[in-house]
Amino acid sequence: MGEPTAFSADQIEDFKEAFGLFDRVGDNQVAFNQVADIMRALGQNPTNREVKKLLGDPSAEDMANKRMNFDAFLPLLAKQDAVPKGTxxxxxxxxxxxxxxxxxxxxxxxxxxxxxxxxxxxxxxxxxxxxxxxxxxxxxxxxxxxxxxxxxx
Missing domain, CATH: 1.10.238.10 (EF-hand)
Incomplete structure (x- = not known):
């Protein structure tokens, strides 16, 4: 797999803002089951299977209940961004x-x-x-x- 893309400070700021829109609890975190939607909102097109793999193959219960902060999300987004896209x-x-x-x-x-x-x-x-x-x-x-x-x- 390619090297994860280095994002600009402006991009990271935009990503952080979008990430925040998915934080429904107010703890600066999102549920694992929101990660795919956030990535899609940021212009990626991962399959649900790819996202589960990025998250370490969590159980359905973990998908619904586990949460992550932006610092944990950004490297996952970079990995997904490095995946070659179909043309x-x-x-x-x-x-x-x-x-x-x-x-x-x-x-x-x-x-x-x-x-x-x-x-x-x-x-x-x-x-x-x-x-x-x-x-x-x-x-x-x-x-x-x-x-x-x-x-x-």
Whole structure:
């Protein structure tokens, strides 16, 4: 894994402010189960599994009850920031495998199966929200437009 990024003083100040918004108790700490949301609010896109790993694989009870302060959170954010991100081309290439006709589209039904069964599996309602307005009259999805849509969400 790459070296954790050194953040500027301004960035750290912004991160601290965002972190504070999640402190619902007023003790300058957040629950473990808020860490993923804070990272997403700060422009990261970790999976829940990645965040659990960063936290040392805590139990569900620890996720709900354990708390951490900003000084413990910042190194985790730096580690997550150093993780290579998937690029637009990576995602398009991954979906091109399902383009049987070679016409830039994949079957919406097939895409739904992939989203629900591979990687960090999505729930049906999450898939429905993501697929909203993406299928054409033939039930096909232009996957380049789909990836642009996802990356702008």
């Amino acid at each position: 637009y081309d990576d995602y398009v290439e991954g979906l091109r495998v399902f383009d049987k006709e070679g016409n830039g589209t994949v079957l919406g039904a097939e895409l739904r199966i992939v989203l629900g069964t591979m990687g960090e599996k999505m729930k049906e309602d999450e898939i429905d929200a993501l697929m909203q307005g993406q299928e054409d009259d033939n039930g096909c999805v232009n996957y380049e437009a789909f990836v642009k849509h996802i990356m702008s969400v």
